[in-house]
Amino acid sequence: MKDITPQQQKVLDCIQVYINKTGFPPTRADICRELGFKSPNSAETHLRALEKKGFISIESGASRGISINNPEITHLENEYPIVGLVAAGSPTLASENVEKVLNCPKGFFGSDFDYFLRVRGLSMKDAGIMEDDLIAVKKTQEIKNGDIVIARIEDEVTVKYFQRSAPNIIHLKPANEEFSDIEVNLEETELYIEGKSVGLIREN
């Protein structure tokens, strides 16, 4: 997917908003009205550029024949993707990792959140986090000691309690006697915090 220009982004956003609002895509004239253009050809050229770059598809000849490609990344309001514990490198929300989407009211857990993570393993069992549970993950770097974080150490993604023991030493603590602490020295090992848990859902 090539780079998008600021104006093209505005047009793309406009299409998304229009679809969310009305349920069907805009015409060239609609886009002009929304963005203040005075000629339908302004919209037309932007649409053709977006199509060429792969952001949208246009059904030729059909009225309102615009559809947005990769809608799972710009997820609809209230639709949250469920992702598995994925290996590093691949972006967490890439469509190939999305198991399905779950309809959930915004602010369901008091705090905003970005996606659900499907839990593997029992390392957080004593915190009441069981296999196959869905953790509501908020992508943030604002972590306090004791928070349950989704951390990536080199190639592995895990869910653990966060504790900073020294400026450069972080302990990732499981909630299960059978597992042991992970000590991370930030000078030696790369640690990336994907976000923290703000809630949990169990389906059974």
Add this chain to the structure above:
Amino acid sequence: MKDITPQQQKVLDCIQVYINKTGFPPTRADICRELGFKSPNSAETHLRALEKKGFISIESGASRGISINNPEITHLENEYPIVGLVAAGSPTLASENVEKVLNCPKGFFGSDFDYFLRVRGLSMKDAGIMEDDLIAVKKTQEIKNGDIVIARIEDEVTVKYFQRSAPNIIHLKPANEEFSDIEVNLEETELYIEGKSVGLIREN
């Protein structure tokens, strides 16, 4: 919402399928093609009937101005009460027991459910049920061994694993070593099953 006729259902399905497939709603002519009608007015009259009955909305004058009124997303009937572990006698869902209500899509946990129960204590800790968790309770008497049930024994309400050991003997088993089994002899003691757990939510 009034009754839908079989033909109207076919038209409604056709619209949904068309939107899923193309990303935008069909025209009258598209519907005719899909369903084998030979006049656009056939589609038109069905659309007007569906609009009158509330299943769809039609933006007048706009091409492809059809949108499906999806009651499951737009409905505000998805309000479920949260109740505490209330003593017997008082009806569980009486307003004085309702802490607050939580907006939650219907069928969120695969199965239907009736209310949320705020958990007190740690007797089901090893099942991943912690203090202050919300259990989605389905009011039912269809209980299998191993289900997590909300049971009332005389004056006490508890959440436990259900196990029928003999026709008249039921064991209510905690998931915590520090608690012990409750054996109920149905000939001696009154046991009422409020329902069973079909899901869990944790807010933090």
Add this chain to the structure above:
DNA sequence: CGTTATACTGTATAAATATATAGTATAATT
């Protein structure tokens, strides 16, 4: 310096589309 991509206005028009009007026919309801 010429070329190319972006970002527009303005006009024109063929094709797509909604929608009204005029019928036919059947089944259910009053």
Add this chain to the structure above:
DNA sequence: AATTATACTATATATTTATACAGTATAACG
């Protein structure tokens, strides 16, 4: 027996819409 809702065909037409063509202007690229 008359009315109403459903379920269509057939035709007509005003409006909507996509989209081509002709320009203007600016910034980036090699």
